[in-house]
Amino acid sequence: MNELNESAKLKRATYHLYTFLVSKMISSLGANVYAFGMSLFILSITGSALSFAANLIFSIVPRTILSPIAGIIVDRFPRKAIVLIGQAGTVLTISGLLIYSLIFGLSIPAIYVTTVFYSICSTFTGIAFTASIANLVDEERLQKAMSFNQLSLSIAGIGGPIVGGMLFGLLPIELFLVINIVAYGTAFFLESTMNFKLYSKDQEQPREQKEESMIGSFKEGFAYLKTKQVIANLLWVLLLLNMFFTAVNVGISFILVEKLKMDYTLIGFVEAGAAIGMLVFSIYFAARSNVKYPLLFSKRSILGMSILVSAISIPLLIAFSSGVNFVYFFIVMFLFGSLGVLTNTPIGVLLQKEVDENYRGRIFGILEMMAMGMMPLGSLIFGILYDLVPAEYILIISSITLIIIVLVFLRRSVLEIAHPELKAKRMEKLKTLEAVK
Template structure:
């Protein structure tokens, strides 16, 4: 009973600390981006700051994953969080004695990203240690909930702070947010539900190789990682294409674009709450596959107003609905995958798995952004979107065939189950 109460405490402490740190990250990213643009007026300077946030995360994610499996997870979480506080504090101190410079901002972003990479991966790998298996779905939904709240409030708070307070005050508020998260995380027992055996004495390279070997021995996990790799590439067509369509093709008002983009975060929030209150998924992988197929179809629906003439009001309402569904379906895709990893991946390998996932996701983001940035200049947007939609559906069906799903859930082959449940609607499990 004491462990159950502790798990419940972890659940809500996790939600508050994750929301504080994620909100702080979104506010910092938004505020620094606006500050760089206001200071330099250069899109290149703005892009350079993004590069300093992508490269360290891409290169260090596998290293962070290895360390998470070898060292105390709580130590890594708290050290990474302290590093984040220290990075922003160093920029604040620098500004108190010298004029702000781009180099100082770039260095802060670089070290800030390194620290947050270790914290994020360690925290993700620790969820199964903080709560029991019955609460994992709720914990994963709370994780998505914190991202949704930060996605909605981050730009709003960042915009208000940027407009009404000095950059020094802005940094102090960020430091306070991360400090609250640090204090809350220090109260958590990261070994409450741990069954990790002693880590074998092996080099970093050997540890990485054993993690890759572990993935190869699990067909479901191997196919899932490949699928996520391709998903991140093709979904760049929306990251780049949505704003291109809104601004260049249909010339939507900038205020309306902000509302449409916020609809995605609201969709994420709604579906996160749904996962928090519903019963545990019986077949997370099957649920996620159906969500990915739905998400792939939604990619194609972005092209519909480019084929059919509509009034500006109808176009606005249409994209509002599409972005809401897109954000919600993203959560419906990610949450079951997170549940699967927490429950089915051995604790000794969980850090390395998350590190590899993070590397794949971040590594293809700049490639996809560059690729589709070039394609949208020479190929009609509707053709790109429809092609990506079809390729996403075919990739999902190829990498997640029925036999892979059944290997994860053998009872799906049971004739009794088919007789009781002859049809199942999308997103049922």
């Protein structure tokens, strides 16, 4: 009976794995298509970069503020319900914009309001879904699930602007919104068929509902982090990486446009290189066996990305032809996308395994808050710096700083806590060397 039950669970987990891929791909592609289409609409109506930037702010600020709150709620209430409510909220939000546009005509304030509610819904859905991955599939296929997550993001990154541009150019804006509503409705249906407690460790004993305030629950999440040195160090690394890698996000366009005067068409291909790298290595991770030492693997990938930051400065120090510059930067961005997957997938697997189920929502909420909070701050800091300091100096200093951050926070002692086998191997080598001497 137990074997039959386990077999049934494995079949269900396989269903979850591919349903997760399709659902995530639809949601991610829909988000990118909507964001790109609305960006084009705002620019076509106003011609203002400020109006475009305001829409971006209305997207980032709610996620930054609400991520820790969403994490607390995800740890308190059924995650499937939160995912479905969030998806339903997204459908209703875009439907509201559609109805408004049919009655009054589409306006910029209406888009801003929609962006805020859209961001709120996606924050709750995203954190609840991420916190549930280890409950949807067995441990052996966690890496494949995280790879599928990266795969959906990379396909959305490549296809979103293409599909969004085509739909916006060929269809009325109302029909554009209808297509988005249908996409999110499909994702809602797929997610409603999934068992979010399939591999839950407390499915027979429901989570204890503690009578405590939101602040108390948030503090409990930080107190939990203090007991998990590896996770705490990893969160610090991710926080600082998000800030310093903004030097690349801000700097790459500045360098290509202002310093190297590259053609805009070629710049589009260069920036697509990162999404292509993500796609290729997401497929690679989905097919390969599980990484034995995830944190060590990610450390090496982050160091590779840190070195690439300084590599961006080479064409500023050595004059290349325009053709060589294009090929060089395409390869650099391809490597950035590839190393991003090689970093994020093992880290995602590690967090799913190491964070207790009852704390996953809060930990992923804190992580989301840190990541989103660093983006505008880093953009502001590096935006000012690029106007005052030569770009090559900023990139080289950022690269050195990133390497130091990784070597300090992911030092050998931390790696050995995450992977005790590494310490055993090191001790065995020392004994062998002593024996040889």
